[in-house]
Amino acid sequence: MNREGINVDPQGRVAIVLVRARNPLNIGAAARAMSNFGFDDLRVVNDYDVPFAEARSAIDAAPVLAAARQFGSVADAIADCTLVFGTTALGDRRLQHPVELLRDAGPHAQAARMAGGTVAILFGSEKTGLSAEEMSHCHRLLTIPMHRGGVSMNLGQAVAVCLYELARDGAAPRTLPEEARPATAAELARYETLLREVLVTSEYDRRFPGNMGEDALRRLVRRLALQGDDVEVWLGMLRQVLWKLRQ
Template identity: 35%
Template sequence: MPDPAPSAPTQPVFVLVRPQMGENIGAAARAMLNFSLSRMRLVDPRDGWPNPKAVAMASGAAEKVLNFAGVFDDVAGAVADCDFVFATTARGRELAKPIYTPEAAMLEARQRILAGQKVAILFGPERTGLENDDITRANAIITVPVNPEFFSLNLAQAVLLSAYEYSRHTLDATPRDPGLAAHIPATAQDVEKLGDHFETRLDEAGFFTPPEKAPMMKRNLRNMWTRFAMTRSEVQMLHGALRQIFRARD
């Protein structure tokens, strides 16, 4: 169930991926509302939804964040309508993506939202963090410069840090020209479908060999598409080019 949202976004979507404890979801909701943020989405919460422990921890006013939270089966569905996605992780550096500090990331998010884009931020499960397959669906990575000997952050702490950094840029950020005037950015769903199209065609052509390397090859392709930050017209052009190549071959 998608969360209700205005047609022109005014804040980022905080996406909690496979959260394990209701208490942490409630604490994350409180952290968001501390900084006037309310757009939460949940991906496959371990203990189901709704969760009474989350409501108890939300403590009153923050319960409204939970009441309107969208619940999704997977990350792809949760970010399908978003134009730009950040993934918070202490790992993932083997994936070629831009890496931001929380401050720089939230300033970038603010500028994109002022330009009319929808921005999402992924937060991983408490014990393991985001998996590489989750991170490939993001355009960029947020890494907190913490003590390398103790780099683990609680879910609610990570949410609080990002919410604070976004909030403090709310008043002084100015719109920017992204250099794509008259062009609509491709949504995450547009990019996901392009990846599906390429995987299907390359599979038919026998590209993914040897079989044991196929998952890594497919992950690298997905990561490449999200890194490009394409427009919708560019995605459509690549679909058309792929169809033409295989039409000529057939």
């Protein structure tokens, strides 16, 4: 469930399709990125079996890679999908599809998933990207904005960036720690009382009497934004300082 209370599973109904990937390391990197963000539907389109076979036989292959499926064509790989995105680095080629920045593709993908469909994201060959024929299977194209002078993005990196964008507004795969409880007014009052006692005992009040006003000290303590659990730690420190001053 996201911040707006909409029940959306960003990892569900999303297939990552690698088309003509030649480097087993890149296939493995894509699978690891999927595992990191909680996606598990990896599909590989390749008439050359060696890269996929080598990637799957790698030591400690991720469950995503072990469960990946191989297809003989793009059409077969996306047969059950209702929305197909192709990825492109733009360049000088003429494109016949709507092209969106990655961040703008999210609403289309969410709408398709909410309607019960499956979204496919196609990634092309490391060297040439998706061909015109492969793009013809896509409904839309998406691109990752990069610096104009930058080199092309590695396949594994591109998959990771796309999956992060899809997952970032959805349910977190790990439970985030609860926010710390702010100190109560009563806890702050105890802290102020002991702090004043330490300052008086150390004769700070004689040198800087202007800082010792009740209102001024109270405002100063509240600007510290102390957490409830930290108040006890600070009280222990101040008691130790006060004990030492009285030796």
